Amino acid sequence: xxxxxxxxxxxxxxxxxxxxxxxxxxxxxxxxxxxxxxxxxxxxxxxxxxxxxxxxxxxxxxxxxxxxxxxxxxxxxxxxxxxxxxxxxxxxxxxxxxxxxxxxxxxxxxxxxxx
Amino acid sequence: xxxxxxxxxxxxxxxxxxxxxxxxxxxxxxxxxxxxxxxxxxxxxxxxxxxxxxxxxxxxxxxxxxxxxxxxxxxxxxxxxxxxxxxxxxxxxxxxxxxxxxxxxxxxxxxx
Numbered sequence: 001x002x003x004x005x006x007x008x009x010x011x012x013x014x015x016x017x018x019x020x021x022x023x024x025x026x027x028x029x030x031x032x033x034x035x036x037x038x039x040x041x042x043x044x045x046x047x048x049x050x051x052x053x054x055x056x057x058x059x060x061x062x063x064x065x066x067x068x069x070x071x072x073x074x075x076x077x078x079x080x081x082x083x084x085x086x087x088x089x090x091x092x093x094x095x096x097x098x099x100x101x102x103x104x105x106x107x108x109x110x111x112x113x114x115x
Numbered sequence: 116x117x118x119x120x121x122x123x124x125x126x127x128x129x130x131x132x133x134x135x136x137x138x139x140x141x142x143x144x145x146x147x148x149x150x151x152x153x154x155x156x157x158x159x160x161x162x163x164x165x166x167x168x169x170x171x172x173x174x175x176x177x178x179x180x181x182x183x184x185x186x187x188x189x190x191x192x193x194x195x196x197x198x199x200x201x202x203x204x205x206x207x208x209x210x211x212x213x214x215x216x217x218x219x220x221x222x223x224x225x226x227x
Contacts, residue, residue, distance in 0.1 A: 004158075031213050033213075033214075040219070042202075042217045042218065042219045042220065043159075043202070043204075043215075043217040045214050045215075048213060048214065050213060058214065090158050090159070094213065096213070097213075099146075100146060100147055100166050101146040101147030101149075101164070101166075101206035101215075102213075103149065103161055103164055104149070104161075104215060105161060106151075106158035106159045106160070106161075107158050108157055108158045109156070109157060109158045111156070
């Protein structure tokens with residue numbers, strides 16, 4: 001079974017703090033993704049990575065950065081947390097596929113509250 | 116612009132009452148369509164992948180179908196444990212990208 005784990009289920013931070021969200025997958029997947037999910041807005045892609053040290057911006061990268069030093073681990077960094085970054089953060093991973101789309105498998109999510 | 120629209124937004128059924136959820140999409144080209152189930156406060160759980168019009172997949176009480184413009188998730192004789200939000204997503208043909216485009220989801224409630 002594919003397993004994607006996220007470091008925290010719930011996190012409370014203060015405005016201006018630097019926040020690290022960690023994601024680990026155990027299926028040797030090339031691709032890893034960070035989404036945020038908000039009521040009425042659905043899932044929106046923040047960043048994705050298709051290889052170690054490689055990253056690409058998604059639809060809403062502003063205020064975020066990412067790090068992928070090892071294949072199994074993908075970190076999302078909020079450089080200076082703001083209240084509008086309060087959200088559910090979801091990590092996903094998939095195989096790299098150049099033909100048919102590969103399935104993305106999701107972690108349990110981290111609910112972040114920025115006060 | 117690639118777009119996915121799910122309907123209805125919410126659906127309430129009695130246990131055993133079959134129904135269908137709709138996912139309409141407009142994409143430049145389709146590499147795959149995905150259905151996920153999401154329980155409150157949890158991450159989406161993969162259900163099905165469909166790749167071409169006419170394809171069907173089944174799992175227990177769920178059956179997913181695909182046409183060139185939409186997909187349906189049919190739920191036969193649902194049980195209360197089928198209550199969840201069902202998400203549809205498409206992978207467009209965009210060179211160099213691996214992203215999915217998600218719909219807003221259908222919140223399904225099955226009353227005993």
